[in-house]
Amino acid sequence: MSLHLSKEFPRFYGRRIGRKLSKSGILALKAGSKYILQYDRFSEDLLNFNKKIVLEIGFGDGKNLINSAKQNPEILYLGADPFLNTTVKCIKQILENNINNIKIWPDDIRKILDLFPSKSISEVKLLFPDPWPKLKHQKRRLIQINFINSIYKILKTNGTITVATDHKILKSWILEKFQAKKKFEWQIEISKDWQNRPKDCFLTKYEEKALNEKRITSWFVFKKK
Numbered sequence: 001m002s003l004h005l006s007k008e009f010p011r012f013y014g015r016r017i018g019r020k021l022s023k024s025g026i027l028a029l030k031a032g033s034k035y036i037l038q039y040d041r042f043s044e045d046l047l048n049f050n051k052k053i054v055l056e057i058g059f060g061d062g063k064n065l066i067n068s069a070k071q072n073p074e075i076l077y078l079g080a081d082p083f084l085n086t087t088v089k090c091i092k093q094i095l096e097n098n099i100n101n102i103k104i105w106p107d108d109i110r111k112i113l114d115l116f117p118s119k120s121i122s123e124v125k126l127l128f129p130d131p132w133p134k135l136k137h138q139k140r141r142l143i144q145i146n147f148i149n150s151i152y153k154i155l156k157t158n159g160t161i162t163v164a165t166d167h168k169i170l171k172s173w174i175l176e177k178f179q180a181k182k183k184f185e186w187q188i189e190i191s192k193d194w195q196n197r198p199k200d201c202f203l204t205k206y207e208e209k210a211l212n213e214k215r216i217t218s219w220f221v222f223k224k225k
């Protein structure tokens, strides 16, 4: 994939690649190339679909992305994740299930946020982002003021971003950062709302891990006013 990026982007600190890809992984990557979003053909690849678009940032092995796409064939799901090994797993499932309403951006989401026209995305899902719990690493967290401003710009009016975490420090960080942006409204009706996974999200690998290790998961939905 060729990237012609003129702008400086925040550095990405996570892993891009783990174990060497298996033969079947390399084959899946080839066979699934039509699902990969091309930077140079962004509009043709994505916006010409003329469908409601849901963006999932950091889809991991793709459990939520795949299940959502299967359940809602009328919606286009765009998944972004720079970690190649899990992206390949996700592409294998897309191929096995013959899914046609997913596009994958196999890189840092911050590289393409400016390409979306304003008000083009209906929903954003950010499920269990890396918490970077140490104070000295807080700049590495994805949720920063610039990121929130970009999400605000690309969301349609009344569009939502759903953020989940199982980490105490990140939970406070999420609330602090989103509530500082006065034009996002926290969707909470009863106090326990934040403890329950919203109906339109599926169990992910990281949620499962948190539940097995008896950590409380928190779910926040913020709506663009």
Ligand SMILES: C[S@@+](CC[C@H](N)C(=O)[O-])C[C@H]1O[C@@H](n2cnc3c(N)ncnc32)[C@H](O)[C@@H]1O
Residues within 6 Å of the ligand: 012, 014, 015, 057, 058, 059, 060, 061, 080, 081, 082, 083, 086, 107, 108, 109, 110, 126, 127, 128, 129, 130, 142, 204, 205, 206, 207
């Ligand atoms: C803790 S994992 C959670 C994965 C999945 N959402 C789940 O719940 O199982 C965080 C994921 O976010 C991805 N990620 C980290 N920084 C990212 C970025 N800047 N853009 C897109 N994805 C990112 C990582 O590669 C990783 O797959």
